[in-house]
Amino acid sequence: MKRVIISGEGGQGVRVISHALAILMMNLDYHVSLLYDYDSSVRGAMSLAYLTFNDNPIDNPVIEDADILLKLSDKATGFSAEKIVCETGLCTDEEVAFGHLGWEKFGNEIFGNMIALGRLIRLVDLDLSDKELAKVLPLKYREENIKAVHVGYDLKQEDLDRGRLSRRKHISSSNEEDSSSKNPAE
């Protein structure tokens, strides 16, 4: 059994990622439970999805200790997970610059959510099939989305290291800004 929590904000694709992964699992004959938790605010509010899948029927949809937590935003906190995958700067486990990769490879950071889906598919040990993906992804930008999922699925160590490096850069540039802004006053 695998338990996955996907955490983000409205507009980041938590629902699309979790729904696609859930249907993908169901089409592979797993038992799947998907519980959404998001507010009626469409953009900016906390958005969560609890996804459980198993070879056997699932007893309940509650996830207390997740196997994987995908964190696209820090709006929601307090989860316990064996492995945390996050957008740069949100954790210290596995940081991936999903948004930046989306912008770099497809011209829009929103493709970061499909890259994150690809990473999740890799982490739950699923084989990637374009045919199965095409069944579960939204019609709009389907080809680009499938390519983005492949990017996430094929992330290499250097890509993962890049997330950490950009965090360090981000921290050091913030520190520089802080010190330069203090200088005039000093």
Place this chain on the structure above:
Amino acid sequence: MFKDLLKLERFPTTWCPGCGLGMIMTQLAKVMDELHLDHTNTTIISGIGCTGRIAGYFKLDGVHTLHGRTLPVAEAIKFVRPELNVIVASGDGDLASIGGNHLIHVARRNTNITVLCNDNDVYGLTGGQAGPTTPVGTITSSTPGGCKYEPIDLQNLIKVGTQYHYAKTTVYHQAHLRKCIRESMLWQGFSFVNITGQCIENNGKRLGFKSAYEMLVHYRNTYKKAPDGAETLGDNEIGIIRRE
């Protein structure tokens, strides 16, 4: 496969995020698959309200009836086509309030139909007004000072007949929910499954729950299995009681 019974092209469903109805629908589809029930031998009748949408997601002939009239329609179908398995899926408001009188008499006549009642304590679709199962003291959109009336006792209502089959469960207890639906479907007579399910948007948040997740944890902590052989289910007990 159970998913062959569902109109997946209509997914995601119309229900609010965190709603318990999807879990009921899925477990019903799984039981139907196990019992080889499909469009050739089964029909689903649904009422008005969020739960009434369940019938529309199944690849079966069904009737989306007037408010409160699921049971007479289901009973009529059973009389005319006794070979059909007739399932009613509706909410506590539809079944126990406007349809309450039908419920008593269908139970009394012991007509061979199965009722799945999504019991979320309120009229969820219309904004969370107090309904027949709202616990006394509960703040709802129509009872800002707390509901003054005791809720209807569905268990004893179903036990009005000489034979009965009553199951109580929650959406948290998925395996038990499946068992309740399966045994009710196999029961030769009237069977009623009372399923406590969360309505986070129009009930839970008013009660102080932050999310559907919290409501499910509350069900886990609150509801316990009734002792084997119990003839009556106590408050916060889940189980199946029957008399042949």
